[in-house]
Amino acid sequence: MNTTILSLNLNRKPSVLATLLSFFLPTLALVDAAHVERNREQFVRARRAMIERDLMTRGIRDARVLEAMGAIERELFVPEKLRSLAYEDRPLSIGEGQTISQPYMVAFMTQLLSLKGTERVLEIGTGSGYQTAVLGKLAAEIYSIEIIPKLSDRAKSLLVQLGFDNVHLKVGDGFFGWAEQGPFDAILVTAAAPKIPEPLWRQLREGGRLIMPLGAERQAQTLVRVTKSDGKQVVEELTGVVFVPLTGAIRQDRR
Numbered sequence: 001m002n003t004t005i006l007s008l009n010l011n012r013k014p015s016v017l018a019t020l021l022s023f024f025l026p027t028l029a030l031v032d033a034a035h036v037e038r039n040r041e042q043f044v045r046a047r048r049a050m051i052e053r054d055l056m057t058r059g060i061r062d063a064r065v066l067e068a069m070g071a072i073e074r075e076l077f078v079p080e081k082l083r084s085l086a087y088e089d090r091p092l093s094i095g096e097g098q099t100i101s102q103p104y105m106v107a108f109m110t111q112l113l114s115l116k117g118t119e120r121v122l123e124i125g126t127g128s129g130y131q132t133a134v135l136g137k138l139a140a141e142i143y144s145i146e147i148i149p150k151l152s153d154r155a156k157s158l159l160v161q162l163g164f165d166n167v168h169l170k171v172g173d174g175f176f177g178w179a180e181q182g183p184f185d186a187i188l189v190t191a192a193a194p195k196i197p198e199p200l201w202r203q204l205r206e207g208g209r210l211i212m213p214l215g216a217e218r219q220a221q222t223l224v225r226v227t228k229s230d231g232k233q234v235v236e237e238l239t240g241v242v243f244v245p246l247t248g249a250i251r252q253d254r255r
């Protein structure tokens with residue numbers, strides 16, 4: 001049997017390179033930590049400015065929504081190369097042909113749900129998970145469905161890392177909702193469709209509200225809030241919007 005014996009010379013002198021590294025590495029780590037801290041402070045300032053400039057002055061008055069959006073680090077939900085744009089009031093690409101919605105729209109739609117903290121909420125279109133995180137701060141349990149596995153996986157690891165234990169994600173077609181976890185007090189659909197998917201309407205509790213952009217792809221869409229009152233739809237048309245289309249079964253649904 002061949003046996004190889006590896007011997008370590010513990011008495012060997014450290015090389016010049018090792019000596020240099022042992023001197024410079026702690027210094028580099030300090031420089032890096034200072035850089036990260038400076039970046040963090042810049043993001044905090046940018047977030048505060050976004051709250052005042054893009055939300056408060058444009059009618060977002062729900063203090064809980066403002067507090068949640070003031071606490072969540074949007075820069076973590078966008079691709080690294082776009083982080084410097086994280087607090088501009090515009091949608092940004094998150095890959096897979098999808099976008100993270102603009103902060104004002106996230107605030108506006110969340111405010112329309114009038115969450116008090118006890119609700120079960122269904123979100124269709126997890127995307128980056130940013131809107132999910134905002135909902136996670138404002139309601140009891142959040143159920144969010146995303147049709148693109150890569151986006152759902154990425155959002156899940158970030159939300160777990162951030163400590164959200166009231167957020168439940170699944171990959172699937174949001175058209176069908178999440179019947180086992182319903183009924184829901186609020187449903188938020190973050191992609192546009194010509195009509196409300198029937199299963200979502202069934203899973204909305206009496207008195208509950210559903211917010212979604214209604215309209216055909218690449219045509220004018222209207223953000224609506226639909227409240228279930230005595231089993232009937234009370235529809236409020238709110239504003240014109242542009243959202244990515246809801247994909248999946250809705251495209252075959254001709255009823």
Ligand code: SAM
Binds near residue numbers: 101131174
């Ligand atoms: N709220 C997200 C955020 O904060 O990043 C942005 C959502 S993005 C505007 C719409 C998302 O809906 C996309 O991630 C898209 O893949 C997803 N989507 C489209 N059709 C879907 C469907 N049938 N079921 C579930 N998710 C769907």
